[in-house]
Amino acid sequence: MSIKIGENGPEGKCAICGKYVIKDGVLFREKSVLCIDCKEFQSSAKYIEEKGKK
Numbered sequence: 001m002s003i004k005i006g007e008n009g010p011e012g013k014c015a016i017c018g019k020y021v022i023k024d025g026v027l028f029r030e031k032s033v034l035c036i037d038c039k040e041f042q043s044s045a046k047y048i049e050e051k052g053k054k
Contacts, residue, residue, distance in 0.1 A: 003033050014038055 003012040008023035015032035025033040 003027070003031060 010025040012033040014035040
């Protein structure tokens, strides 16, 4: 599922909780979106992702 950019930012299904985001979405990787409730997870996820690439 790809994301689309709407009037209120990225739209799509949240990568963590699965809720469909229609406003205040945050881009997560290339094809994922995070909802406003899960956006704090993004910094932790980036750390985990970078740690896994080493």
